[in-house]
Amino acid sequence: MTTFRxxxxxxxxxxxxxxxxxxxxxxxxERIADEHGLLLSIETDFEAxxxxxxxxxxxxxPLTPMYDPRVNHMSPETSFWISGRDQRGDIVxxxxxxxxxxxGTNFKAEFESLRLAYEYPDAxxxxxxxxxxxxxxxxxxxxxxxxxxxxxxxxDYRGTGLSAFLPRISRTLAYTKWNTHYTYSFIExxxxxxxxxxxxxxxxxxxxxxxxxxxxxxxxxxxxxxHRDQLLADMQWWxxxxxxxxxxxxx
Numbered sequence: 485m486t487t488f489r490x491x492x493x494x495x496x497x498x499x500x501x502x503x504x505x506x507x508x509x510x511x512x513x514e515r516i517a518d519e520h521g522l523l524l525s526i527e528t529d530f531e532a533x534x535x536x537x538x539x540x541x542x543x544x545x546p547l548t549p550m551y552d553p554r555v556n557h558m559s560p561e562t563s564f565w566i567s568g569r570d571q572r573g574d575i576v577x578x579x580x581x582x583x584x585x586x587x588g589t590n591f592k593a594e595f596e597s598l599r600l601a602y603e604y605p606d607a608x609x610x611x612x613x614x615x616x617x618x619x620x621x622x623x624x625x626x627x628x629x630x631x632x633x634x635x636x637x638x639x640d641y642r643g644t645g646l647s648a649f650l651p652r653i654s655r656t657l658a659y660t661k662w663n664t665h666y667t668y669s670f671i672e673x674x675x676x677x678x679x680x681x682x683x684x685x686x687x688x689x690x691x692x693x694x695x696x697x698x699x700x701x702x703x704x705x706x707x708x709x710x711h712r713d714q715l716l717a718d719m720q721w722w723x724x725x726x727x728x729x730x731x732x733x734x735x
Contacts (some may be wrong), residue, residue, distance in 0.1 A: 492524040500663040512726040530558040579650040580634035581658040592622035618692035619707040630658035670705040
């Protein structure tokens with residue numbers, strides 16, 4: 485088996501934000517990926533992601549429409565996904581990000597109109613599909629935002645800490661790429677009750693999201709969100725934690 489080292493930082497252009505902190509974060513992320521035996525790559529081919537999703541139906545829901553190229557124009561300027569591959573080159577983890585400019589609008593309006601999910605909702609939505617959001621902060625999520633989602637981990641890679649790792653890379657990359665003011669995601673209430681949102685680094689977990697007659701049937705979610713100030717604070721904390729862990733190895 486070939487030993488490899490990550491160089492995915494070569495794919496990253498640091499455009500917005502505190503560059504020294506960002507560089508330190510991505511250096512730590514690259515090192516942690518090496519420790520997991522995970523080769524990371526930033527991808528923009530969502531047809532390939534959709535095709536891969538269809539091969540993993542035993543452990544992955546259908547690809548959420550926000551990232552589905554059949555119902556949205558997925559451009560490298562507004563979207564990317566991160567692949568994590570093992571040393572054989574097999575994909576074992578994914579995480580996606582998509583940029584929305586919600587200047588003059590907000591999460592509640594975009595979700596309930598289904599514009600969040602579909603480029604042309606009336607043309608492609610399911611019969612009687614309905615989105616309802618009563619999350620208290622839904623109208624405050626506005627301006628340049630990132631939807632972070634479509635996280636998948638091959639079953640034998642679950643419980644290895646990747647869920648605390650890849651979402652942070654995804655939203656931080658989105659931040660420095662698009663200068664996002666907010667990051668949001670969805671989580672099932674049963675997972676929120678287990679503290680999964682906190683492992684992702686989110687401090688705001690709000691119930692009140694219903695998506696009826698959707699691509700997954702009728703679902704209830706909690707809304708996860710963070711402001712960029714919280715993103716930066718979490719990034720600084722996480723980077724420090726990785727440095728402390730390394731220091732303890734050589735103490």
